[in-house]
Structures are given as C-alpha cells and as structure tokens.
Amino acid sequence: MSKLSQKHLLGIKDITKEDIELIFETADNFKDVINRPIKKVPSLRDITIANIFFENSTRTRLSFELAERRLSADVINFAASNSSVKKGETLLDTVNNILAMKVDMVVMRHASPGAPHFLSKHISANIVNAGDGTHEHPTQALLDAFSIREKLGGVAGKKIAIIGDILHSRVALSNIFALKKLGAKVMVCGPPTLLPKFINQLGVEVEFDVRKALLWCDVANVLRIQLERQQIKYFPSLREYSLYYGINKKLLDSLKKPIIIMHPGPINRGVELSSDVADSQHSIILEQVENGVAIRMAVLYLLAGATV
C-alpha cells in the first residue's frame, strides 16, 4: 500500500508507523532527485500551495518552498506580519479567502496549538502543519528520525535523548511520537521547570543530569531555549543554564564514546551548544536541513496524490 492513512499532516500523533515508513521510502527517492544536476520533477505541476505563516520562520518556510518548487507546484507565500490579519481578520476568513483563489494545499504555521486541526474541520484543501505553538511540528520530527535512520541504519532500538526546553517545544513532542512509533528508546533531559509534569506518561525516561543523558544515548537532539514563549522565569539566567545544560567539546570528549548531535535550529551558540560542538564531526545539523527538503517533498507528494 503506498498511500497515507490521513488527508492532512496535522501531527505525528495521528499517523501510523506505516505512514512514517512510506514517507521515508519516498524521501529516499527525492533525496536522490535533489542531488542531481537538475533538481526538479514535474509531479505537482497542476497544484497550487499556499504557505501561510502566522509565526516567524526561516528554515521551515524556505525548506517547504524549495520542496514545493522542486516538485513544480505553484507557490504563494503569506506572512501574517504584513497582512490583513493585522486589521482583525479571523483565521478561517483569511484561509477561506486564500482558498477562494483556488489553492489545493495549505502549509501553515500558527502560534496557537490546534490551529491546523481547527482549520481541517472547515476546509477541504490538504493541510500540512508547519508548527502549531508548543504542540506539534511533524515534518521536523520526520526529518530528525530520517536523519537518524540514515546515520545509524535504523531507528528501532536506538537511544535518543532530547535535551533542553521540552516544555515549550513542539519539536520535542513530535519527536517523541515519531521515535516511539519507530521503536526507539527516548529520554528527555532538562531543568525540572522546563519538563512538562506528566511527560513520563508518554513512555519516555526523564533525566535531570545532562552528562548522564549523554552517557546513555546514541543521539542527542538538543533544543533551543524558547525565550519568546516564556512569560515567567524558568531558570535564573542563560549563563547558568549554559553552565549546567550547555554541551561543549570538553564534555563530549570526556564521554569517550561515539555520539551524534542534532539540533532543529536556530542554534543559540554558547547557550545549549558551544560552537566547537555545533561545527564538530559529531554534528549532523546541516544534514538535517538537507533531509528536510526531501522529507517535505515526500509529504507533499503523498498528500497531493491522494486527493482525487
């Protein structure tokens, strides 16, 4: 069966292990395509995709746009910061107006958790969630797991530690769902104030000591401190956070074992990762970015192909 079980990609929670494997197999083909001299295929040439971003983004928006263009789709971009949203238009009105211009798919980022789910109940176009608040960021989790599979030959049975601001991270939640579905062992690590209270109910281990987490894992996925989402103080200072949870070369060398460092970006150099780690042999951060385009091509291709 080469069809996704869902019409939309709202979150990893809603899709199956088979869906994830199908996306990976399709992404393998697209990774080959984007490494050719001519990086374009005509599959989506009669499809129009709207990238609707109510929240800032560099990597994800560029990555989606490249994926769309390499599949030959027509692309329109929309950023809330310079739109009629500022004049008080509702989300549904904004999107319905865009769809009235005959758009087939919507890629949306929104600050409110559940915004794409709400939209999926009211519109017929395919929706791809490009991040909804602190909830899910499915394509990031897919590209993270895809990168682990590529580097280690598989995900099942591997130990992955997610380190940092778990509380505000949509990447963490989507990663936990994806990795658990693929049979990996997952640990979250961070200061107690930045770990959600009932996170262990998702079947993950909880660790407060970053050194112990690094000793345990094959892969460390390091997350950024999301200061823009923090209305209160969760830790005394960035300097103190960096002292206790920052990962530097000295710490990695002292582990005396192979380890892979991942980061979804943007990196705050000197806070969660030091520069000598971010640019080291351990880091696969730029491979993640490359895989992001292939994964998003696969998701768009599979969703668009299933509409008729």
Added chain:
Amino acid sequence: MQKKLILDSDLLDITVNRLCQELIENHGDFTDTVIIGMQPRGIYLADLILEKLQKSTRKTIPLGYLDATFHRDDFRRREIPAKGNETRIPFVIEGKKVVLVDDVLFTGRSIRAALDAMIAFGRPAKVELLVLIDRKYNRDLPIAADYVGKVVNTLTSQRVLVELQAQGHKQNKIWLTNKD
C-alpha cells in the same frame, strides 16, 4: 481466458540473443553507447542484455537504471500515488547514444515519462528503445520501439506477465492473461 504462453525459456533466449545481435550491428564496439533499464521491471532485461553484450564484445558498457515515477502524467489521476524506485545513472549521458530498455511497450506513457526524466542527466546524442514485448494497437502516444523482441496483439483488458529468473521465478516465461 486462461493464461497463454507467449514466450518460453528457449524462445526467450533466442529472442534476447537476436536483440543483442541487432544492437551490435548498429552500435559496433559500443564506444559512445550506454544502456539504461527502466524501473521497476525493465532493469532485469537490461541486466540480461548487458551480460550477453559484454560477453560477445568483451567491452565494458555503462549500465544505468532510470525511474520515471515522478515524471508520469497520471499523478492525481490514479487511486494511490505511484511509488518511486531507485535511479542509478553513474555516468553523464550528454552526447551519448542511449539504449532505453523496458520489458513491455503498452501505451507509451512510461516511455514519454522516461524521456522527460532522462533530460536531468544531460542531452543524449540519440535515444533508442528496446522492448521485449510490443503490445500492438494499444499505443496512446506516437512512440515506437527500435528493437522489438516479439509483437503481440492484445486487448486493453489483458495483461502481459513477464517472469524472469532474475526476479526470482523458476523459469523465464512470458504470459498473456486477463486483468484480475
């Protein structure tokens, strides 16, 4: 209708040998010629032909596999999206004579997609098409093969089944059956 045998193992061997002879006639020592098998099923025939050609010419001939899935014109017009296969073309086809190899020529749409997909690897000097079975009267596009193993009159409701040992079958056999 029952399964009808179109080519048995011995006849298939004779046919493939003849196709190789025709290729040698036209391409001589294969200096500027490359062979490209179409995914998913043409690659087995391409392997077979390459092996025979290399044996009789004692030359190394470049072989590639081409997947045209993402260039097909029936995307969004079929129940499920077609699944891609590996494309492996470890050489530049710019200025080369390409022999495209597939098992069955039916509507010609896969070949159109393949010609489209090939452009990503350069501008070939010439493209020729070799097929084992040519299903007459079924073409949707003005496409014809340069080398044909056997021409078969078929209905759209029928299907040609190619069973090769390389695909894990006991014997090389080609059948004509009804769909479903």
